[in-house]
Amino acid sequence: MEKNNLSESLNKLNKIVQWFESQENIDIEKGLDKVREGMALIRSSKEKFKKIENEFEEIKKEFSEIEKSE
Amino acid sequence: MNINILKKLKQWRDETAKKEGVENYRVIPNSAIEEIARLLPRSKEELTNIKGIKDKKFYKYGRDIFDIIGDSKDGLGNSRDASGNIFSKFLSDNSVSADRSTTDQEKIYSVSNYLDFLNEKLFMSGRIRIRGEITSVDIREKVVYFSLKDAKDESVINCLIFKYNYKISGISLEPGAEVVITSIPEIYKPMGRLSLKTSLIEIAGEGTLKRSYDELKAKLEKEGFFAPERKKPIPKLPETIGLITSNQGAAIGDFMTNIGNYGFKIKFINTSVEGKQAIFDLLNAIRTARKMDNIDVLAIVRGGGSLESLQAFNNEVLVRELLTLDVPVVCGVGHEKDISLVSLASDVSVSTPTAAAFAIRESWDDAMREFEYAKDTIMNSYGKILFENKYNFENNIRYGIRGGLDKIVVTFMGIISAIRSCEQKISSAISLKKERMDSLGKDIINEYEKVLRRSDEMIRAAESAVASNDPKRQLRLGYSISYAGGKILRSVKDVSKNDIIRTRLSDGTIDSTIKDITND
Numbered sequence: 001m002e003k004n005n006l007s008e009s010l011n012k013l014n015k016i017v018q019w020f021e022s023q024e025n026i027d028i029e030k031g032l033d034k035v036r037e038g039m040a041l042i043r044s045s046k047e048k049f050k051k052i053e054n055e056f057e058e059i060k061k062e063f064s065e066i067e068k069s070e
Numbered sequence: 071m072n073i074n075i076l077k078k079l080k081q082w083r084d085e086t087a088k089k090e091g092v093e094n095y096r097v098i099p100n101s102a103i104e105e106i107a108r109l110l111p112r113s114k115e116e117l118t119n120i121k122g123i124k125d126k127k128f129y130k131y132g133r134d135i136f137d138i139i140g141d142s143k144d145g146l147g148n149s150r151d152a153s154g155n156i157f158s159k160f161l162s163d164n165s166v167s168a169d170r171s172t173t174d175q176e177k178i179y180s181v182s183n184y185l186d187f188l189n190e191k192l193f194m195s196g197r198i199r200i201r202g203e204i205t206s207v208d209i210r211e212k213v214v215y216f217s218l219k220d221a222k223d224e225s226v227i228n229c230l231i232f233k234y235n236y237k238i239s240g241i242s243l244e245p246g247a248e249v250v251i252t253s254i255p256e257i258y259k260p261m262g263r264l265s266l267k268t269s270l271i272e273i274a275g276e277g278t279l280k281r282s283y284d285e286l287k288a289k290l291e292k293e294g295f296f297a298p299e300r301k302k303p304i305p306k307l308p309e310t311i312g313l314i315t316s317n318q319g320a321a322i323g324d325f326m327t328n329i330g331n332y333g334f335k336i337k338f339i340n341t342s343v344e345g346k347q348a349i350f351d352l353l354n355a356i357r358t359a360r361k362m363d364n365i366d367v368l369a370i371v372r373g374g375g376s377l378e379s380l381q382a383f384n385n386e387v388l389v390r391e392l393l394t395l396d397v398p399v400v401c402g403v404g405h406e407k408d409i410s411l412v413s414l415a416s417d418v419s420v421s422t423p424t425a426a427a428f429a430i431r432e433s434w435d436d437a438m439r440e441f442e443y444a445k446d447t448i449m450n451s452y453g454k455i456l457f458e459n460k461y462n463f464e465n466n467i468r469y470g471i472r473g474g475l476d477k478i479v480v481t482f483m484g485i486i487s488a489i490r491s492c493e494q495k496i497s498s499a500i501s502l503k504k505e506r507m508d509s510l511g512k513d514i515i516n517e518y519e520k521v522l523r524r525s526d527e528m529i530r531a532a533e534s535a536v537a538s539n540d541p542k543r544q545l546r547l548g549y550s551i552s553y554a555g556g557k558i559l560r561s562v563k564d565v566s567k568n569d570i571i572r573t574r575l576s577d578g579t580i581d582s583t584i585k586d587i588t589n590d
Contacts, residue, residue: 006307010437013444020451031452038448042441052333056326059312059337059362061354 005048009041076107078138086131088357089350090234098122098131110139114190133193133254185259192255199346200227200266201250201274207243216243218251218266229253231268238349239271240385241282248275252346270346272381279377283384283408290389290411301417302398306433308366310335312397314355315371316343321423325371325402328427332434337365343372348382356391367430368397370412371423374404383410392416402426545576562587 016038020031080103087094094100102122111117117135118128179187202218205226214236219226229251231239241249250273253266273279290296311329315321317340329336339358341351359368372383382388383403389411392399401416402423413419418429545551552559552573565571565584573580 006437010440010444013441017444017447020448035448035452038444042445045441048333052331054329054331054333055335057335057337059339059358061339061341061351061358 006045009045013038013041071104071108072110073107075110075139076104079103079106079135082134082138085350085354086134088354089238090232098127098135106135106139111135112139129189129193129256133196181262182259185257185262189256189259192257195255197252197254197269198266199250199252201248202227204243204245204247204249206245209243214243218249221248227266228263229266229268231271235269236271238353238385238387240286240349240387241271241273242285243271247273247278247282249278250274270349272346274378276377279381280408283377283411286384286386287411287414290386290415295389295393296414304398304400304418304430304433305366307437308430308433309333310337310365311430312359312362312365312368313338313371314341314352314359314368315423316341319343319373321371321373321402324373324423325369325427328424328431330427330431330434332431337362343382344375344379349385349388352382352385352388353391356388356395359397360395365397368395368399369402369426369430370399370416371402371426372404373423374406374421376406377408380405380410383412385411388412389415400426400429402429545574550575562589 016034019034079098083097083103084094087097090097098106099122102120105120106117109116109120111120114128114132117123117132118125200218201221203221205217205219206215208215212233213230214233215228215230217226218229231251236243241247243249249271251266251268252270252272253268255264256267257264273282294300311334313322313325313336315325315338317338321343322338326336339355341355342348343352359365377384380403392412392415398418399416400418400420401410401413402420402425403410403413404421405413409419409421418426420426420429550573552571554565554569554571557564559565559571565587567584567587569584571582571584573582
């Protein structure tokens with residue numbers, strides 16, 4: 001889920017970047033909309049990372065799993 | 071029933087069955103395990119009285135069973151003597167089949183009884199490790215017989231190892247090889263011959279070890295195990311990481327410190343990575359990892375070591391086991407000179423736990439860089455647009471186009487208020503989550519501030535330009551501006567004969583029809 005969100009954000013951002021790079025004369029207001037959109041994407045994605053902590057879990061080796069299934 | 075011991079017995083039994091490649095009940099059936107946990111047998115007699123455990127099983131597993139019962143605090147811990155051997159007590163008063171009516175001096179054994187007596191003594195003395203040189207090897211269907219010769223004199227001892235243990239040891243026994251064996255001594259009754267029942271053979275001596283490593287490497291290479299075309303790539307943006315290493319030592323710390331905080335789910339499988347248990351542990355760890363279908367990438371890491379200390383990682387059975395995994399494996403096992411065979415068979419091989427962590431997080435780092443790149447590109451592009459528009463704006467002012475000026479000023483004011491409200495939103499977001507804001511958050515604010523400052527400068531420049539270039543002044547001086555179709559006329563090419571144009575003067579406008587056009 002997170003991965004998809006991130007990939008999606010990156011795709012959208014790349015499109016915005018391309019839009020800026022491909023246009024000769026950019027409309028200031030349209031440009032501002034794109035800037036806003038881009039910054040919102042960057043900010044929300046980055047904030048997500050600040051909130052997510054790594055999880056650590058020890059997995060018992062196989063034989064104990066077998067024991068459970070008995 | 072002692073539940074703790076029951077659990078331990080079952081765990082040991084399942085492990086042993088796995089090792090021997092047989093069904094659990096073939097080692098010790100559940101009913102017998104429960105009986106052991108209930109009765110907590112202290113002697114051979116008590117143990118073999120339990121249904122399902124005969125002499126054969128007693129000699130094969132008795133030692134392990136007594137160990138489990140004895141290890142347990144609420145088991146027989148209190149019967150340990152000063153030497154810590156819980157068996158010596160009943161060995162002294164519970165000799166096999168000894169006639170209790172006769173005194174020790176008068177006791178007469180049958181040959182068989184005496185050998186049983188000796189075997190029990192030997193058995194109870196525990197596992198031993200012996201170093202020596204292989205002299206003869208005889209490989210049978212289920213057992214491998216070999217002899218071990220002392221390195222200095224001509225002393226020889228006979229040994230045997232069961233095929234499954236031989237296979238796991240991952241060594242092809244050859245005369246002359248120097249090895250360390252882990253065994254329990256036993257006299258083979260029909261021959262009256264002492265033999266070491268061996269559970270593990272390890273190669274000793276760097277020379278032999280190196281040769282064995284080279285041979286196995288060549289063999290596995292020939293089978294295509296290390297071929298680049300069978301290497302799987304690490305998936306982009308992995309989330310769940312399987313981690314196989316020891317919870318002792320620096321490797322796990324190095325890995326965890328360097329993996330970064332991308333919200334990884336790390337599933338850790340603890341294993342020894344050195345010593346006689348390592349190979350069994352590692353095999354179990356990989357089998358455990360294979361059962362976990364939700365991991366994106368598996369990391370196997372340990373610190374560097376000599377060829378000898380890395381023996382478990384150069385084991386054929388382990389390498390073959392590794393190749394059955396569907397999940398990509400990143401191996402960060404240090405090495406001195408010869409890279410471990412597990413490393414070679416892994417999909418990605420690096421030489422430290424730290425490097426393994428970086429290999430896994432790489433696509434996340436790339437994604438973050440893409441964000442930075444996007445941020446910079448967008449901000450720069452937009453800054454450039456504003457900058458260019460400033461010139462257009464000033465030019466327009468210079469030509470004194472009041473209507474155009476108004477439009478541009480309105481546009482700019484719109485932009486500036488938009489930027490300001492944008493900034494305000496961000497500022498309030500910051501004050502809400504101030505403690506959460508990282509440097510990137512500040513970066514964005516800085517970028518906005520830059521754009522904002524640039525816009526303010528432009529507005530001020532525009533205002534002063536307006537003041538010093540009052541268009542009406544130009545008109546009063548006799549300059550005028552003509553429009554056609556609402557656009558300012560800048561070139562004769564903008565109009566055709568008979569078009570109507572409007573000209574603005576200081577005090578009014580004139581509409582005219584084009585009669586003739588002449589190029590300069």
